[in-house]
Amino acid sequence: MICEGIHFDRKIPHTFVIFGASGDLAKKKIYPTLWWLYRDDLLPKPTKFCGYARSKLTIEKLKENCKQYMKVQAHEVDKYDEFWDLNEYVAGNYDGRTGFELLNQQLELMENKNRANRIFYLALPPSVFDEVTVNIKNICMSTCGWNRVIVEKPFGRDDVSSKALSDHLAGLFSEEQLYRIDHYLGKEMVQNLMTIRFGNKILSSTWNRENIASVLITFKEPFGTQGRGGYFDEFGIIRDVMQNHLLQILSLVAMEKPVSCHPDDIRDEKVKVLKSIAALELKDMVLGQYVGNPQGRTEDERTGYLEDETVDKNSTTPTYALAVLHINNERWQDVPFILRCGKALNDRKAEVRIQYHDVPGDIFEGNSKRNELVIRVQPGEALYFKMMTKTPGITFDIEETELDLTYEHRYRGFYLPDAYERLILDVFCGSQMHFVRSDELCEAWRIFTPILHRIEKERIKPIPYLYGSRGPKEANRKCEENNFKYYGSYKWHGNRSTSS
Numbered sequence: 001m002i003c004e005g006i007h008f009d010r011k012i013p014h015t016f017v018i019f020g021a022s023g024d025l026a027k028k029k030i031y032p033t034l035w036w037l038y039r040d041d042l043l044p045k046p047t048k049f050c051g052y053a054r055s056k057l058t059i060e061k062l063k064e065n066c067k068q069y070m071k072v073q074a075h076e077v078d079k080y081d082e083f084w085d086l087n088e089y090v091a092g093n094y095d096g097r098t099g100f101e102l103l104n105q106q107l108e109l110m111e112n113k114n115r116a117n118r119i120f121y122l123a124l125p126p127s128v129f130d131e132v133t134v135n136i137k138n139i140c141m142s143t144c145g146w147n148r149v150i151v152e153k154p155f156g157r158d159d160v161s162s163k164a165l166s167d168h169l170a171g172l173f174s175e176e177q178l179y180r181i182d183h184y185l186g187k188e189m190v191q192n193l194m195t196i197r198f199g200n201k202i203l204s205s206t207w208n209r210e211n212i213a214s215v216l217i218t219f220k221e222p223f224g225t226q227g228r229g230g231y232f233d234e235f236g237i238i239r240d241v242m243q244n245h246l247l248q249i250l251s252l253v254a255m256e257k258p259v260s261c262h263p264d265d266i267r268d269e270k271v272k273v274l275k276s277i278a279a280l281e282l283k284d285m286v287l288g289q290y291v292g293n294p295q296g297r298t299e300d301e302r303t304g305y306l307e308d309e310t311v312d313k314n315s316t317t318p319t320y321a322l323a324v325l326h327i328n329n330e331r332w333q334d335v336p337f338i339l340r341c342g343k344a345l346n347d348r349k350a351e352v353r354i355q356y357h358d359v360p361g362d363i364f365e366g367n368s369k370r371n372e373l374v375i376r377v378q379p380g381e382a383l384y385f386k387m388m389t390k391t392p393g394i395t396f397d398i399e400e401t402e403l404d405l406t407y408e409h410r411y412r413g414f415y416l417p418d419a420y421e422r423l424i425l426d427v428f429c430g431s432q433m434h435f436v437r438s439d440e441l442c443e444a445w446r447i448f449t450p451i452l453h454r455i456e457k458e459r460i461k462p463i464p465y466l467y468g469s470r471g472p473k474e475a476n477r478k479c480e481e482n483n484f485k486y487y488g489s490y491k492w493h494g495n496r497s498t499s500s
């Protein structure tokens with residue numbers, strides 16, 4: 001059982017429409033997610049699926065495109081075929097009405113002209129958002145069921161373009177119909193942040209500037225642009241990861257306790273904390289761009305960002321960024337929130353480190369190290385609290401150890417759904433708790449737009465770092481300057497879990 005208490009209209013047919021069905025996101029994430037939800041009997045019955053894109057595809061071809069991502073077990077083959085029997089595909093353009101009229105006819109056919117709820121997933125480049133949404137609104141809306149529209153990032157590239165997109169969407173749909181996906185909000189440990197914070201007295205009472213010295217939120221990937229350089233070069237790591245995924249994590253770590261778990265109460269608090277953050281300045285950042293590692297084992301590792309054929313040879317787009325944010329409120333004043341993210345680094349991980357202050361009046365000859373609460377989002381979900389204990393045995397020395405909650409051990413055999421599974425199911429249920437509201441977006445862009453414009457206008461040169469390294473050395477220095485201490489003395493004796 002993935003999820004208890006799922007509420008949706010069980011008796012009404014649902015139709016799920018995937019725009020951009022021939023694309024990368026659709027084959028790698030959306031179709032696999034729909035299959036897993038179907039396989040686990042989590043969708044309302046009947047739910048049917050209809051792909052739409054310009055390419056002339058058959059269901060057989062679509063099935064083949066998705067094959068390697070679907071993870072079908074031998075005993076599931078019949079059900080898998082059943083899933084594809086519920087699929088249709090319509091080829092058509094994104095502009096003009098014709099394709100959308102065909103699509104609507106197909107949807108009516110699939111629904112037998114009955115009342116049905118419709119979900120529209122925009123797995124599309126932003127260049128066609130406007131015309132597709134207008135056509136959905138004018139031609140494809142269910143007339144007697146509800147309609148929900150799932151929008152993928154990028155939600156604009158700065159405050160002005162994001163506002164234009166928000167205004168455009170607001171002219172067509174109500175906020176209740178819009179589901180802006182940030183898939184990090186669907187990850188187990190990100191969803192866990194509220195429980196960790198507000199369900200534990202021991203943490204809630206220390207979660208403030210009196211006890212916490214700094215907070216470090218990290219995203220690392222061990223690969224470069226992998227042929228997506230064209231897209232990436234236009235956006236860069238700040239827009240790709242920091243302004244959305246890392247800032248969302250920061251909001252959940254730093255927000256005040258909401259009055260309830262109602263989605264709007266939570267999002268109200270997230271907006272409030274974002275409003276307390278001043279726009280970023282260059283002095284609070286470190287920017288990097290990876291160069292090929294001549295010792296790299298693969299071609300990819302030996303290839304620098306600027307050697308990617310799809311990237312402008314003089315590009316100054318950062319592939320690594322560190323930013324120190326300051327929250328000007330009673331709880332967090334003077335506590336640096338350090339966000340770091342990068343591609344082509346030495347590791348794959350996403351984590352939050354809450355570092356506590358030094359123990360005042362240390363009686364252990366300066367040997368006490370800071371407590372640190374680590375929330376590992378991936379890989380291998382874990383929560384561990386680094387603390388000091390007496391070295392076991394006859395000695396009176398002290399040493400660093402940990403209280404360890406590794407999910408793989410504590411919740412053996414539990415199924416942790418993929419982020420997209422949770423989020424798409426939420427859309428069926430009508431829960432917007434884990435989706436981005438337009439005012440959150442507006443605040444996020446307020447914080448990042450001036451610095452993004454400055455970096456681009458002045459063509460600020462990023463610091464080169466080697467593919468497979470930890471990023472620019474300057475980033476360590478920035479962490480130290482901002483009250484994050486790295487000792488290098490901590491030893492963990494277990495196996496690091498690598499699942500997820």
Ligand SMILES: NC(=O)C1=CN([C@@H]2O[C@H](COP(=O)(O)OP(=O)(O)OC[C@H]3O[C@@H](n4cnc5c(N)ncnc54)[C@H](OP(=O)(O)O)[C@@H]3O)[C@@H](O)[C@H]2O)C=CC1
Nearest residue numbers: 218374382384402404405406470476486488490492496497
């Ligand atoms: N439940 C579990 O699975 C547990 C696993 N462990 C594992 O034990 C290992 C060590 O634990 P960890 O908490 O990482 O402890 P450490 O204190 O050793 O490391 C903290 C992090 O500091 C960063 N770092 C390395 N060098 C520097 C530097 N010069 N300046 C600043 N930062 C630096 C590294 O991350 P980065 O390179 O990203 O900067 C490192 O991951 C990890 O692999 C961890 O996953 C530990 C406890 C429980």
Ligand SMILES: O=C1O[C@H](COP(=O)(O)O)[C@@H](O)[C@H](O)[C@H]1O
Nearest residue numbers: 183184221240241245350378419
């Ligand atoms: O949104 C994005 O996220 C992925 C990383 O997602 P994850 O779930 O695998 O951690 C990143 O690779 C991509 O560049 C970015 O657009």
